[in-house]
Amino acid sequence: MFKNSREICEFHDNLINKVDLIIENLMITKYSQYPNEQSKLNTYRDTLISKIKEIERFNLQNYKNVNSIFGYVFEIENQKSIFKGDLPIILLLTKLNLPEEVIKCLEMSDLKTTIFKNKLILNIFEKLLDKNDGNFIIDLSVIEKNIENSLLIQAEYIDRNDLDFLPKLLNMSKLNSLQLDLYKSQFIPKNVFINFENLPQLTIEYFSGSYEPFNFEYLKNLTHLTLKQNHIIKLENEVLNGLENLEHLILKNNQIKLLRENAFSSLLKLKELRLEDNLLDEIENGVFNGLVNLEILELINNGIKFLKGNAFNDLINLKSFTLYEQDLSEIENYLFDGLKNIENLKIQGNEINLFEKNFFNNFTNIKELIIYNCNLSNLDNYVLNGFKNLELLILHSNKINTLKGKFFSSLINLKELRFSNNIITKIEKGAFNGLVNLEIFLLDYNGKEILMKKDSFIDLINLKKLNLSYIHISYFVPKTFNGLKNLEHLLLNKIKLKSLKPKSFTELNNLKVLELNSSNISKLKNDAFYGLDGLEHLFLNKNQIQKLIPNSFRHLNNLKKLFLDDSQISYIENNAFDGLICLEYLTLDYNFISSFKANVFYDLKNLKELNLYYNRINTLESNVFTGLINLKNLVLRNNNLELLKAFVFIHLKNLKSLDISYNLISTIENNAFNGLINLEKLDLNNNKIETLNPYIFSELSKLKRIDLSKNKISTIEVNAISELINLEDLNLSYNQLMSLESNKFVHLKNLKNLNLMANRISIIEESAFSGLINLGVLDIQENQIVSLSHRSFNGLDNLRTLKLCRNKISAINDRAFDDLFNLEHLELNYNEIETLKNKLFKNLKNLKFLNLNYNKISTIEIDSFSDLSSLENLELESNRLELLNEKTFSYLKNLKKVCFKHNSISFLEDGLFNGLENLEYIDFQIINDYVETDMELQEANEMMNENKENLLVCDRSNEAENCNELCGTNHENQDNIIVVDSNDKEEETNKETAQNNNENEEQNTSMNDYEAGLINALDLIEQSPSAQLNSQAIQTNSNNNLIISPDASPFIRPIANSLLNRSNPSTELSANHVVSITTETNQEQCTSNSPTST
Template sequence: MSSAFFFVLNCCVLTTLTDGFSLSNCTIYFPFEYSGHLKVLCNRMGYWKTPSPLPHNTVNLDISYNAIQRIAEWDFIRLSNLIILNISHNRIHEIHANALSDLTNLEELNLSNNKITKVTSNLLNGLANLTHLRLDSNYIETIENQSLATLSNLRLVNFTDNKLMHISELHPLLRVPHLEELYLGENGFLVFNSSDIPSAFFGLKKLDLSRNPLTVFKMTENIFPDLEELDLSSCFQTNTSNWFILDKAFLNTVKTLNLSMNHFEENQLGYIMQSFASVNWMALDNLKGFKVETVLEKACSPSLRGLHLEGNQLSVLNDCMFRPCALLNALHLRNNGVSRMYKSSFDHLVNLTELRIQKNNLMQLNDTLQVLPNLRVLDLHLNSIQNLDCSDFANLTQLRQLYLHKNQIVTIKACVFKDLGNLEELILSSNRMLTVSGTFKHGPLNLQYLDLNNNKLSAIRRNSFKALDSLRTLHLSDSQILNIYPYAFAGLINLTDLHLASNKITERTLEKHYVFAGMPNLQSVDLGCNYISYNTQEELQIPPFMHLSELRVLKINSQRRGLNYIPSNFLKGLKNLQVFYAGNLNVKNLHVDTFSCTPKLALLDLTSNNLANRNALPSRLFQPISGLNKITLGRTHLKSLDFLVGANLSNLTILRASTNDLEFINQTIIQSLPQLKVLDLQNNSFTCDCSNAWFIDWAVKNNKTQVLYLNRYECRYPLSLSGKSLAAFNTESCNVNYDFICFIYSSSIVILTLVISFIYHFLKWQLVYAYYLFLAFINDKKRKQTLNQLDFQYDAFISYNAQEEPWVLEELVPKLEGQHGLRLCLHHRDFQPGKAIIDNIVDAIYNSRKTVCLITHNYLKSVWCSHEIQVASFRLFDEQKDVLVLVFLEDIPMHQLSPYYRMRKLVKKQTFLRRPKPGEDTRAFWQKLKMAIESKEDMKDRQILSGKDEDDI
């Protein structure tokens, strides 16, 4: 299977979580062979603090490129499985002493590009398994003595681009027993003196001191006994630099040396080179003030095998230049302005296997390379080569890789590559080639990778690649190809990847017989960004892919005129197709038989089409491809996902439908996708009401499907919630428990029945009384609206027990009516016959200015007297006026009033009168009673109504 197919599938599979998808802003990946270990990506999400909670089985966590300022003590708790942690490119200036202590299995820690100023003794506690530590691009000035002492497995430390000023500050690194790589570039070291380091860095293999402003490099002790790679580029910028190595053997172990972009004196350069007698690879780019010949005389030792000479202004490669470097295997001459090479320029480099002369001014090769029979890699890209002669690559029988892209080549003769029998990779992109007809007539026979992108081929003729039967990948994109002749690719029996994107291919090109014939093992075809277009879904007479039964990946996306329709048999013959890219084609619907010939389809991309019609994707469309693993429907104007319900996509794990017009996601849709692992519905028109309540709860709480970037989902409707977060919508009010409601309903009926029965048997008369009280309340309201409150029929209603009637008739009535002229309302005299008693009581109380209650023991026991006092009390409460007069005709102690709650309450709040005992003077009693009935406020009201002033009274 092609590498392209593996890449596609590996990029598509994501994870399930054992403890829920709480990270709505993160993406969580896992490999095909899922072992429970997660890779969590939270980079570039705008976090101000570490996201939480994190899945406990995370092994790789990336929270880089955020705005985190501090790491708190509990930020990484429960993450004992973490192996790789990337917190780079934040604003971290503070890390709690125990923040990393739980990461016992951590191996790689990246804290680069933050604002850390000090490596404290507690910062890295507990990281016993740490192997890689990156603290580059911070503001570190101090490394505390014990800060690295516990890191027994540390192999790599990077302090590049910090504020370290003195080599003595590196003492804590000596406590790391197995340190192999140390990066100290771009700090502020002025002096490197071995005496400032108390002991040797045993085991250190690579040291980077580049871009430090060194004025002194002095070694009097061998502090790097195992050093193999040393980078001193851009360190010595003045010719006054002091270089001293006490013993030439100190740096004999160094195999790779970079002295680029330095400024040495000529005699000093020779002295320096003597210190590196065993170097086999050296970079001397952009040296200042030297002739290259002089540099090579001093640099090319018998051990040197690789030399990098970029940017040294070598306009001409003469025949003596490389004589001191006869044993070289690799020579890099990038960006030197080389415009001319002699035939003898490389005469002495017979062992050369790699030659890179890219980005120069070469226009022709002039047979200069024939003397390099062992050459395996030749890079000539970014030159100005126009023509290649048949002898230019003669004798290069061992060449494996040839890079000729970005030149000015127009045509290549068949003889040019005839001697390159072992060539495997050929790059000819970005030239001006008009044709390849005959170019590969003689091979190269073992060529496996051919790139012809960005040329001007216009047509691919019959048998153009017939001799390339070993070819596996062929790039022909962006080459203005309009015509492809039948059998154009015949002979490519091992080709797996064919790229024809961004050409001028039309549907007519594909109508020809045998356009793709001769490629029985082809697994991937890219036809994107062409001019293929159809006006109907009707069957094609000649389906274009009939001969590609092994094809796995087909890309036809972004046709420049819009594909418009996909014919129903367009994919006929692709019985092994697994990936189909059909995005941005202006397709409005798909025929139900579109995928009837592709039963193994696993990935379908329909991005950026116009599928607004509800019948654009019928459920039957997906039934032949029940094994579909991923479908992408972003920017397709979808209004519903209901088509998935009957689609039988039981194996679908990834569904992307972002930037559509979806308003509702119901439970049926999700339940129809039992294997769904990833759901992406960003930028849709969600309605925030109870119709989406189930989806919101499921998206937040489920631990099987990751809803990507859930906190970015916004409400569009109703308008009052537009722009609000969908996940923040309160769904509790939407949760209706019908079982509970039925229980409450039935229980309420039973309880209501019991209550009604109880009331009927025991409280019937109290209910009748309450009814009349309610009538009194209604009557009171009506009276307030229709009557003048001061227009009373009686001055007082006399409430008394029948046993007190003799005293009322013999004494009270004569005194108040006869002597004082008051109008009294009495039961036996003034109640209307035939009218309900309670109605008469209410009318009497509300038609009287005051109610006078004559209280005795019998009065308290009387039911009707109790009614009268309650109605009077209600009026007192309602009007908030002095409308009640209490007269005690008998002595009743307070404790005897306790059973009569209402009366006891009135006595506590109202002033009352007592009837004089026999033999006492009664005049004061009658006068007070008369004044109580005719209160001062009532008198004022009478005066106003009669038009009298207060002085006239």
């Protein structure tokens, strides 16, 4: 922290020179042999200096006066900003008398504090920092620019001056919303809102006290007030005084028992009032006095039992009224007399028959009336008289049993009518008189049988949707639907029809969708759909049709989709689909069909998709699909086919996808696929095919994907797949192939993916993959391959992924991978490899992933990985390694992750990770008394440093004689080395941590502002884009050694070394690593504690 402008200017003036000095020193000492890193350093230098120069635009020299507007200038590392932008930021603040705790939290990027005011300040800072994320300089000195839309304040108690600081930090005129969560507070001082004069929205939750008169008088411009989950028992009349511009008031989940007369009289502009989940017994007269501009009133679950006659007299402009009160038992007759402008009325959950007492006589402007679950039964004809503007009427879940004649006669503008879930059994003649504009009518879920009469819907001339589902309708008399000339969607699901008589829908010329699912239909008689000339979608799922007879769908000339799933169909006669000249989609899934007659689909000239899965089809004749000239997708999966006869698909010239999976096919006759000249996808998996005969796929020249997995294929005859010249994906997994002969796939020049997983392959002949010039993925895992020869993968020049795991490979020829120049992913795990020879992977210069887990590897020759310059991930888990030579990984300059746990390694040689500057993750284990760890980026970076010794050091010298052998530590000289404690001594660890805290504070005090600023500002130079920084960069231990945190940037180390060398030029800084120590013998585990950050 800089406490005056002079320090800022001095820091800025010297910063660029210091950057150049340090860069030059790094170039000479650390990166002299790494040209690429030198280039990166120069790039970082240019970026940093350009950012440093941004400070000049603030003209800091003008602020040398102690009375300048800059009270504090912090140079801090904000985690979110740095993680995204890799740059430090400078935060400029105005003269806020910040508590010391806040200053420390800002400097340490630690926003945790228990003090309410400090916590709030820090939370606001965090929001403002997020908005300026990525900027090198964040200037918060101009209050007008510090705009925050919403503010959440959570506190147990709040005092009158707790929010006084806000105008010095935020532009209060732009604050749109404030929420106060007051968990234990019993009192809200009115002065707490003195700075919120322009606030439009306020929410107070969890307040357990009482509101005082004039509590909100300073909120002159408040428009929205929500008091939610408070413990309000009564609301005094003067509590809301001063809220002269309030428009929305929500009192929800409180305990209000009493509202006095004139409770809201001061709220002259109020438009919305919600009283929900309170404890009100009644609403007295005069409670709503003065609310002449109220438009929305909601009374929901308040426990109201009685409403007096004059309760709503002043609500002359009310437009929407919701009354959901289950305990309401009494209403005076003239209760709604004053609500002449009501447009929307919702009433739910009481047993008052509002129609019996003419409550709605004055509702001449009402547009929506919803009466739900109110036990309404008999409705007289006159009750809706005068509702000429009504557009929506919902009488859902009542006990209405009869729709009487002329009941709706006055509703000339009604558009939607819902009578769902009643007990209607009778519709009288003329019941729908007057509903000339009705478009939607829902009569579903009426339990008992409804007798449909002739002309039942005669007056609904503009109806578009009619739902009669889930009611008992035995049959439709002729002309039941007379008059519905504009009906487009008719739902008759689960209506328990006894039969579908001819010409049942004669009048529905414009119907587009007809649903008859689960309706007990057992037979489709001729002319059943007569008159449905415009029908496009017909649903007949889950019926008992059993047989489709000729002309079942005659007259459906425009039908596009027909659904006949799960309807017990076992037989389809010829001409059953006669007339369906426009049908594009037909589904017959989950039926009992075993065979088809010839030409059964002949009339479906425009059919594009035919689904026949989950039937019992056991044979297909060659002329079954005659006429399907436009079919593109045929699904026959999950049937009982055993044989595919010749020319069975001969007529499907335009078919693109054929699925015959999950059948019993063992034999495919020659020419079975003839005619499929446009087929692109063929699925034959899960059958019983044993042999692929020559030219079995002839004419499938456009096929791109074929799935033959999970068959019993043991032989692929010569030329069996030679015609598949455009094939891109071939799946032969889970078969019984024993060898791969030469030139087996030579004609598949466009193949990209070949899956041979889980066969019995033990031999790969030379040139087995010849011709596969575009193959990208080869999967041969789970076979019985013992060795890889010189030319095993000859011709796979473009292979990217090779999977050889779970074989029995023990011998690999030195040149086995010579042709795999572009290989990026190689899996050899779960084999029997014992030795990795020099130059084994010599041509795999593009390999990024190598998996050798679960082999028997005991030896890795020094140059085994010498050519793997692009390798990023190396897996060596669960082998028999006892030693890793210091040069084992030396060639892997791009390695990011290495795993060699579960081996027999008892010692890690010094320099094992030298030069691996991209390494991010090390997963290893040292057996006996072993170290097992997952190491993240910063720990790995520390281990990579050259000229460092004993990076992991344990202090078991007092307890284990062989400790020096196990961990390689010289316990006699541990100056400037982090100690990794392997003992379970929690008490001693805590004492040491406390001591470190005290000494860290002393050490930190001794570091001047220049040094702290220099370390933070220059931290980015060696920072990689994936690394995270924090301000806990330098620490001290009990011996006053300066120590680097695992989370620090590697570049901090040379800076810190330079500081340390001022007092002791011979010392050099080491790194600490937080690791988990596990002992095999006693299975105890403990974690070392890093010294506490200053």
